[in-house]
Amino acid sequence: MDNKGFDLIEVRAGIEAENGRYALLVRELLEREGAFLINLMASPGAGKTSVLCRVIDALKGRFSVGVMEADMDADVDARTVREHGADVVQLHTGTSCHMDAKMTLEGLGALKRPLPEVIVLENVGNLVCPAEFDVGADMRLMILSVPEGDDKPLKYPLMFTVSDWMLINKIDTAAIFDFDFERCERNVRTLNPDIGIFPVSAKTGEGFAGFTERLAERIEETLRKRRGETR
Numbered sequence: 001m002d003n004k005g006f007d008l009i010e011v012r013a014g015i016e017a018e019n020g021r022y023a024l025l026v027r028e029l030l031e032r033e034g035a036f037l038i039n040l041m042a043s044p045g046a047g048k049t050s051v052l053c054r055v056i057d058a059l060k061g062r063f064s065v066g067v068m069e070a071d072m073d074a075d076v077d078a079r080t081v082r083e084h085g086a087d088v089v090q091l092h093t094g095t096s097c098h099m100d101a102k103m104t105l106e107g108l109g110a111l112k113r114p115l116p117e118v119i120v121l122e123n124v125g126n127l128v129c130p131a132e133f134d135v136g137a138d139m140r141l142m143i144l145s146v147p148e149g150d151d152k153p154l155k156y157p158l159m160f161t162v163s164d165w166m167l168i169n170k171i172d173t174a175a176i177f178d179f180d181f182e183r184c185e186r187n188v189r190t191l192n193p194d195i196g197i198f199p200v201s202a203k204t205g206e207g208f209a210g211f212t213e214r215l216a217e218r219i220e221e222t223l224r225k226r227r228g229e230t231r
């Protein structure tokens, strides 16, 4: 007890340290098993599952693909994804609005062995909490959908700051929502100058060929290193 008359314990720091230890275990597992993990994050309804189905279709001829579907309670997305031929586990997070590294490690433990070469974690729909937790993924991929507005990076800066790549989904609706792509990019690049930005439509398929090609190259590069191969 200090002179304020009560104890002050920084629980947040403890949570972060524990999460960091589990994230390290996730990275070691991916390294050992030769797998690439994508942490897919977005608001509810932005198009995570729709994008995921297109990504599975594009990658499944080239890599084995697995999915971890995180949801507070439901399992509709797991069924949709299963129909696209990916090995899938459903993770119920209960009252938690995000996945942390410990839950991710548990999810990886539930996937078939050998682990799929590409594993996508569809995180809980939320732009705040998932941004705060490093789950040990190789890539943080976020989706902003056109109806959410080109000023969303200003409202939820952390998500845009920590992501490696960003998809702007639902570009088929751009005219209706008066979405300004240049303004959006300016807002994002102020926070994260190096972020990769890919405008797509999971509905029409526009933009997916270029995006999935770049994604496959990135995955291949990492997996080659994990297999100890040099180019």
Ligand SMILES: Nc1nc2c(ncn2[C@@H]2O[C@H](COP(=O)(O)OP(=O)(O)O)[C@@H](O)[C@H]2O)c(=O)[nH]1
Pocket: 042, 043, 044, 045, 046, 047, 048, 049, 050, 051, 125, 169, 170, 171, 172, 173, 200, 201, 202, 203, 204
């Ligand atoms: N117009 C349009 N609708 C989309 C697109 N992508 C997803 N949707 C619709 O948006 C809704 C939410 O998509 P879903 O993939 O379930 O989002 P999630 O909650 O982020 O997983 C569904 O009704 C989809 O059909 C798109 O590119 N264009």
Ligand SMILES: [Mg+2]
Pocket: 048, 049, 050, 077, 122
């Ligand atoms: Mg979904």
